[in-house]
Structure formats: structure tokens, C-alpha cells
Amino acid sequence: MISTSLQTYAETLRFPPTLVPAVPQWENFVRAMSAGPFMTYARNSVIITLSILVIQLLVMIPAAYAFAKYRFRGKTVMFSMILLAFMIPGQVTFIPVYLMMADWGVIKTLIPQIIPFMSNAFGIFLLRQYFMQTPEEIIEAARLDNASEFQIIWRIMTPMALPALATVVLFSFVSHWNDYFWPLVMTDSTGVRPLPVGISMLKETEGISNWHIIMAANVVLVIPILLVYTFCSKYIVRAFVYSGIK
Numbered sequence: 194m195i196s197t198s199l200q201t202y203a204e205t206l207r208f209p210p211t212l213v214p215a216v217p218q219w220e221n222f223v224r225a226m227s228a229g230p231f232m233t234y235a236r237n238s239v240i241i242t243l244s245i246l247v248i249q250l251l252v253m254i255p256a257a258y259a260f261a262k263y264r265f266r267g268k269t270v271m272f273s274m275i276l277l278a279f280m281i282p283g284q285v286t287f288i289p290v291y292l293m294m295a296d297w298g299v300i301k302t303l304i305p306q307i308i309p310f311m312s313n314a315f316g317i318f319l320l321r322q323y324f325m326q327t328p329e330e331i332i333e334a335a336r337l338d339n340a341s342e343f344q345i346i347w348r349i350m351t352p353m354a355l356p357a358l359a360t361v362v363l364f365s366f367v368s369h370w371n372d373y374f375w376p377l378v379m380t381d382s383t384g385v386r387p388l389p390v391g392i393s394m395l396k397e398t399e400g401i402s403n404w405h406i407i408m409a410a411n412v413v414l415v416i417p418i419l420l421v422y423t424f425c426s427k428y429i430v431r432a433f434v435y436s437g438i439k
Contacts, residue, residue: 234391
């Protein structure tokens, strides 16, 4: 992908293909980002992905803490339903969700790309496993110091679960940054579509054979994923070991 993004049009058609471009064509990136509303697509991807991440963290952390440290009626049934939701692919539910969003009149906005992902069943499961291994003595000591449940969750439990949180953030970011199917189904206008859908439309503006331009756009799409992965990867193994998932 990187090699093709730096080649000329003639080099992309050469057989056998060449791995190293004769002269790197850096202007391919400029042409990719100036083809169509590329910056609008990028802005939409940033808004959608960050909104989902923030909302998921606000929902997942208290939910996981409640399932790990509280006893209440229906706890087992509710947690089983969360695990069941984790196993259902999104493609199964997209028709009723689309009809619901159409009834709300939000199809031409970013909302249908954010609301269905406000909770993260895998994140709740992983954080619950992590919180369950936190000694009760730490929580009791915090309560004796008059710490509220809110303070215990956000100032004690959350920092201790940083490896698990980094893992959830990485998986969620990659999933929603790269998502193509759901935005394609839930949107009907260029102004609210994210980068993966926008890049696929470069074939219409640049021509289906201009793979050097399309690959340049894909390189731009991948860069944020590599940055987030570099930051979070060191925590992943530690998170799975501490949570007992091996």
C-alpha cells in the first residue's frame, strides 16, 4: 500500500509490479486530500470515533464496577444479556436500527453513527474481570476515608485498570475508525460520511484505475491507527494477564 501510494500511474500498471518506486511521488498525498471533501470525511471520522470512545468510557467503567463489586437482584441475568449482545453481529440489527433512526429524522446527521455504539459489551466484560481482582481492602480503606463511590471509581479503580482501558480504547478506535458498512448504510449524504466511505468514493472522482491516489488516501487513513496502537500496545498483554484471559 505504501509503495503504491508513492508510485506514478505508469508504475502501478507495470508487470511484474515493483516494490520500490523509481521516484517517490509525494504529491499523490496532496492530490488524494484535495480530491473531493477529504477534510470533511476526516473531520467526521474524528468526531464519530472520539464521541463513541468518550461515551463508551462513561458507560463502561461504572457498569463494570457495579457488576464486579455490587450484589443486586438480576445481576446474573443482566450480565448474561450483555454477553449475548456481544455475540450478536451488528449486521443482524441494522434494519430495525435504521428504521428507528429514520423515524427520529437523524439519518442526515452523525447521530446514527454514534448512538448505536454508546455501550461496549466487550469493554464491560474485560473491565469487570479486571475490577474483580482488585482487593476489597483497597475499596474499604477508601470508604473509611469518606471517599464517595464516584471518587472510588474514577480516582482509584480507573487508574488501576489503565491496561484494560488501553486495550478497550485500542479495539474500539480501530473498529470505528475503519468502519465502512454501518456509515454506508446509515448515511445518504456526503457531508456526514467518514473517511472509509469517502475513500471508496475516490474511485468515482479519480477513476477506478488510479490506485496510487487511492492508496495514498488509505495511508492517511491508517496513520492514526498506528499512532494509537503504538501508544496502547504495551498495555494489551498486561491487561489480559491480570484479567485472567489467557
